[in-house]
Amino acid sequence: MTRSKGSMKRILVGALTAAVIIYCAAGIDYSGAASFSPKLALDVFQGLLKPEWGYFYDGSGEDLISLLLLTIGIAFLGTAIATVLAIPLALVSAANLWKGHTLVPRIGKLVCNVLRAFPELVYAIIFVKIVGPGPFAGVMAIGVHQIGMLGKLYTEEMEAMDEGPVEAMMAVGANFWQSLFFARVPQLMPIYTTLSLNHFEIAVRSASTLGLVGAGGIGAPLIFAIQARGWAKVSIILLGVIVTVFLIDMLAGVIRKKLR
DSSP states (O other): OHHHHHHHHHHHHHHHHHHHHHHHHHTSOOGGGGGOOHHHHHHHHHHHTSOOGGGSOOSSSSSHHHHHHHHHHHHHHHHHHHHHHHHHHHHHHOGGGOTTOTHHHHHHHHHHHHHTSSOHHHHHHHHHHHHOSSHHHHHHHHHHHHHHHHHHHHHHHHHHSOOHHHHHHHHTTOOHHHHIIIIIHHHHHHHHHHHHHHHHHHHHHHHHHHGGGTSSSSHHHHHHHHHTTOHHHHHHHHHHHHHHHHHHHHHHHHHHHHHO
């Protein structure tokens, strides 16, 4: 009887999933496929195979290397701000720290949810209007979004941690702050560092697109090159982003191994 119910439930879930996929597929407008041009697609592909190596570095400050370094700087500073501010937010949001005051962690989690509800691009548009176009708007956009993301992840790790060392310290007379710094922090900092490194990698990818709305980085030259159909320039920019993300991933992997 139990197996029959389990099989029926799997069938219903599968049927519902298939129905949602079919509904979504049927709702897409496929009229754009009629304007597909094989010749144009071939031109794009051929252009991407011939990177504009002269754009790699020319000392102007607007070349690929300079803008990639700016993009990494935006991502790093935004992630650093988010890491610093997400820790106190996690302390407010962790339910196991506020057992007698359930409203406080609910408010903290609500703040995390609100901050991470909007993508960096939306925040970038807002901050470009507030502080003007440039890298600072990109830093603020990444920082605010990742405060919510890291705050949520930090809170989950705080709530899931082993309470044994904390209870042992409290049993011998330690206060809240002593248990926090000598029992919770040593357990959580390697995990928090790993989470911050992962989000730094994500921030580099995000910072690569924020230039589309004037928030600095490599995004603006990329969109201009695409609009002008300068596929050779698009190619070298995409190669630069791919190599940068790959190198950062390798470096972050080394750091994560050292923390284990």
